[in-house]
Amino acid sequence: MTTATAPARGFTNAEFRARTQKAQLLMAKAGLAGILLMGEHDVRYFTGFHTLFWQSPTRPWFVFVPAQGKPIAVIPQIGADMMARTWIDDIRCWSAPAPQDDGISLLADLLAPLARTNERIGVMKGHETHLRMPLADWERLLAALPGLEVADATGLVQGLRMVKSPAEIEKLRHICGIGSATFAGLPDLISEGMPLEEAFRAFRCAAIAGGADDVPYLVGAADQGGYADVISPPSRRPLHKGDILMLDTGCTWDGYFCDFDRNWAIGPPDDTARRAYDVLWRATQAGIEAAKPGNTCRDLFLAMSEVIAEMDGSGGDIGRLGHGLGMQLTEQPSHAAFDRTEITENMVLTIEPSLSYGDGLMMVHEENIVVGAQKARLLTTRAPEVLPVVT
Numbered sequence: 001m002t003t004a005t006a007p008a009r010g011f012t013n014a015e016f017r018a019r020t021q022k023a024q025l026l027m028a029k030a031g032l033a034g035i036l037l038m039g040e041h042d043v044r045y046f047t048g049f050h051t052l053f054w055q056s057p058t059r060p061w062f063v064f065v066p067a068q069g070k071p072i073a074v075i076p077q078i079g080a081d082m083m084a085r086t087w088i089d090d091i092r093c094w095s096a097p098a099p100q101d102d103g104i105s106l107l108a109d110l111l112a113p114l115a116r117t118n119e120r121i122g123v124m125k126g127h128e129t130h131l132r133m134p135l136a137d138w139e140r141l142l143a144a145l146p147g148l149e150v151a152d153a154t155g156l157v158q159g160l161r162m163v164k165s166p167a168e169i170e171k172l173r174h175i176c177g178i179g180s181a182t183f184a185g186l187p188d189l190i191s192e193g194m195p196l197e198e199a200f201r202a203f204r205c206a207a208i209a210g211g212a213d214d215v216p217y218l219v220g221a222a223d224q225g226g227y228a229d230v231i232s233p234p235s236r237r238p239l240h241k242g243d244i245l246m247l248d249t250g251c252t253w254d255g256y257f258c259d260f261d262r263n264w265a266i267g268p269p270d271d272t273a274r275r276a277y278d279v280l281w282r283a284t285q286a287g288i289e290a291a292k293p294g295n296t297c298r299d300l301f302l303a304m305s306e307v308i309a310e311m312d313g314s315g316g317d318i319g320r321l322g323h324g325l326g327m328q329l330t331e332q333p334s335h336a337a338f339d340r341t342e343i344t345e346n347m348v349l350t351i352e353p354s355l356s357y358g359d360g361l362m363m364v365h366e367e368n369i370v371v372g373a374q375k376a377r378l379l380t381t382r383a384p385e386v387l388p389v390v391t
Contacts, residue, residue: 006211007170009254011048013087015167019160020046023065026156033119035065035153036111038132041327042124042157046071048086050255053079059096060133062107074106104137108144115148122153128332129154158332162324163346168256169370172325172348173379175212175253176260176368180381182207182251183262187390192241192266196222197234199245207251217250217259217329222266225273226361241267245390246364250329257329259350260366260380265389276311276357277387280365283307283353284383287322287335291349291369291376297339304335304353312355322352325368347371348379 023046027035037043040054043063054061062074073083076096083091092106114121131138142150164172182203189202199222204215220234221227222245230248239245248261263277283304290303304321320339324331325348333341335351343349352366365383369376 006253007167007174010050011167015165016046016048016087018165020065020071022160023156024067026160027065027067027122030122030151030153030156031120032122032151032153032156033067033114034111035122035157036107037063037065037124037157039124039129040132041161044255044327045157045161047073047083047088049073049079049083049088051079051082060102060137062103062133064107064110072110074103074110076103102133102137104141104144107141111141111145111148115145118147118149120149120151122151122156124154124157125152126154126158128158128330161326162332162341163344164326164348164370165346168326169346169348171254171256172258172368172370175251175256176258176379177381178207178211178253179249179251179258179260182210182212182249183247184381186247186262187264187388190239190245190390192390193238195234195236195238196220196245197236199239200234200247203247203249207249212251212253214252215249216252217257218247220245220247220261222246223361225270226276226358226363228360228362230362230364239266239390242270243267244269244273244363244387248364248366255327257325257327258368258380259325259329260368261364262383263363263365263387265387267391268389269387272358273363274387276355276363277365278385279307279311280353280355280363281383281385283321283355284351284365284367287351287353288367288369288376288378291343291351291371292374293343293345293371295343297333297335297341297343298337300335300343300349300351301337301339304351308353308355311357320352321354322350322366324348325350343371345371345373349376 059076064072072090077093190199222243243266245264250257250259286303290300320334320336322335354364368379
């Protein structure tokens with residue numbers, strides 16, 4: 001049973017039309033005749049094409065957003081029926097896999113008129129992007145299109161995706177509610193002596209039973225007084241009295257992620273763990289309060305770091321204290337000293353301070369928020385102010 005009435009799945013055609021028109025306005029300012037997209041989430045953002053088939057690396061998928069009109073799909077035949085159920089009309093297919101010509105001829109034919117007039121197109125070249133096609137095929141494509149200039153469209157596309165529509169925010173609110181309810185019920189499902197991997201399994205089952213489509217991301221740790229590693233898969237180690245248990249989850253609903261964690265003490269915690277939790281709770285609050293239009297990601301980082309410094313001057317040495325959230329578990333921007341991205345209304349962000357303490361121990365705290373016109377609002381149910389204890 002879900003925690004609340006679920007929003008509608010998918011999006012209206014008007015949503016995709018608005019996204020495309022916003023991109024085209026920015027493309028005109030940048031002098032781009034189009035943008036060639038190859039990554040799962042960028043393709044889905046402009047088309048609504050949502051499938052687990054991206055897990056297979058065998059086939060490339062291409063979508064071209066022209067300066068005017070609807071996007072054009074150049075995709076393997078196996079996806080034609082599903083793409084036809086989106087708002088896309090122009091769908092060009094080939095029988096794939098075809099290693100000798102995996103859509104390259106079709107793509108070259110589409111772009112040839114632009115190459116003949118020496119136009120510029122955008123491709124995702126920057127941070128958190130990758131070329132989802134063989135490098136040899138990319139080189140063949142460019143060789144077939146002399147005169148075509150390829151520019152970096154990373155900032156344009158990521159900038160659009162950073163700011164969520166009301167419909168996207170409702171999906172994120174829904175999955176954050178499911179994740180919050182699952183965390184709230186977990187103490188009733190775990191106990192001292194339970195192997196850590198069984199605690200993970202209990203969370204996954206409860207989240208799916210609570211309405212999540214999937215739990216593709218679940219990491220955590222448990223050890224005496226704290227933990228030293230927050231990205232490993234679980235072991236068979238039993239939970240012991242004196243452990244601090246942390247689970248960090250990315251549950252999904254209709255292709256949108258939550259991403260937050262919770263900490264518990266197994267039996268009464270020691271004073272150091274209690275203090276670490278208190279500092280992180282207050283650092284999180286500082287980050288939430290700093291997340292308002294006009295501030296930058298650097299401002300959020302500094303606000304959290306000031307509180308963390310009460311106990312740890314390194315800030316946990318993770319590199320950033322939160323990030324964007326949406327169709328991906330982590331998106332741009334980053335709450336880091338180097339990131340001066342301006343916070344704007346309807347950004348969905350994680351607030352994720354961490355600190356180091358004791359003999360190589362660490363603790364992490366994370367919440368999900370949406371930025372409002374004046375201040376941020378929680379999408380997750382706020383963690384208890386005092387480190388909760390599993391008895």
